[in-house]
Each structure stands twice: as C-alpha cells, then as structure tokens.
Amino acid sequence: xxxxxxxxxxxxAELQIPRHALGVGxxxxxxxxxxxxxxxxxxxxxxxxxxxxxxxxxxxxAGNEIIGGGDLFNVNQAGRAALxxxxxxxxxxxxxxxxxxxxxxxxxxxxxxxxxxxxx
Numbered sequence: 001x002x003x004x005x006x007x008x009x010x011x012x013a014e015l016q017i018p019r020h021a022l023g024v025g026x027x028x029x030x031x032x033x034x035x036x037x038x039x040x041x042x043x044x045x046x047x048x049x050x051x052x053x054x055x056x057x058x059x060x061x062a063g064n065e066i067i068g069g070g071d072l073f074n075v076n077q078a079g080r081a082a083l084x085x086x087x088x089x090x091x092x093x094x095x096x097x098x099x100x101x102x103x104x105x106x107x108x109x110x111x112x113x114x115x116x117x118x119x120x
Contacts, residue, residue, distance in 0.1 A: 010086055014048050018057060018075045018083055028087035038063065040070030049073045057082050 016026075021037035024030045039045040040063070049071070052058040057079035061072040075083075093101065103115045110118075 010082060013044070014052055015083070015086055017045065017048050017052060017073075018079050021058075021073065021075050022080070022083070024083070028083055029090055035074050037073045037075075038067035038070050039073070040068065046071065052079065 017037060019026065019028055021035060022032040023034045024032050037045075037049060037058075039049060049058060049060070053060045053073070057076065058073045059076055061074070063070045063072050099116060100112070103112050106115060108115070
C-alpha cells in the first residue's frame with residue numbers, strides 16, 4: 001500500500017488551504033495561531049480540503065450553524081510536516097535587520113532610535 005501522507009508535490013491551491021487553516025501566511029513563515037478551515041460542499045476549497053483529507057493531511061468534521069452548516073477541517077501532524085517540506089528557510093537577515101528584530105521584542109520603553117544608539 002502506498003503511504004498517502006507523503007507530501008510529494010502539493011499543488012499550490014492545496015498548499016494554501018493548510019497555510020490558511022494554520023494562519024502561517026503565504027510564505028509559511030508566520031507563527032501558527034489557529035487550526036481550522038470551514039467550507040461547504042460544492043466549492044473549490046471544499047474539493048481541495050477533501051483531497052487533503054484523502055491524502056491524510058487534514059481531518060474533516062461535520063459543520064454546524066456557527067460556520068454556516070459547512071464542514072470544518074483541521075490540519076493534523078502529517079499536514080504540518082507536509083507544510084514544513086514546502087516552506088523555504090527564512091531569509092538570512094543583515095545585522096541591521098537582526099537588531100531591528102531584537103528591538104521589536106524589547107520591552108524597555110525606548111524608541112527605536114534610542115535602542116539602536118545603544119548598539120554603537
């Protein structure tokens with residue numbers, strides 16, 4: 001039997017569904033903050049979701065009134081692994097970009113200029 005969870009080459013349309021479900025953005029680089037995708041039968045998104053379920057990358061749940069009666073899909077561990085295979089490594093940051101990223105996570109009450117002057 002062929003392993004259905006092998007990522008192989010996911011079509012771009014199918015790749016966008018789990019990225020959207022997880023909230024990781026088009027590049028796949030953002031931090032995941034959710035895991036759901038709701039869609040009803042008859043649409044292209046539903047067909048893609050069903051293909052991902054068949055390949056073992058998503059799980060289908062019956063919908064309810066909150067999502068308009070459509071189906072609810074969640075990305076499983078195999079789906080996350082498949083996304084990982086299709087996500088390029090983040091770009092290398094310059095020293096200035098690294099310092100700016102450090103400033104963004106800094107909570108010292110300084111402006112960016114004050115913070116960066118401390119690096120001189």
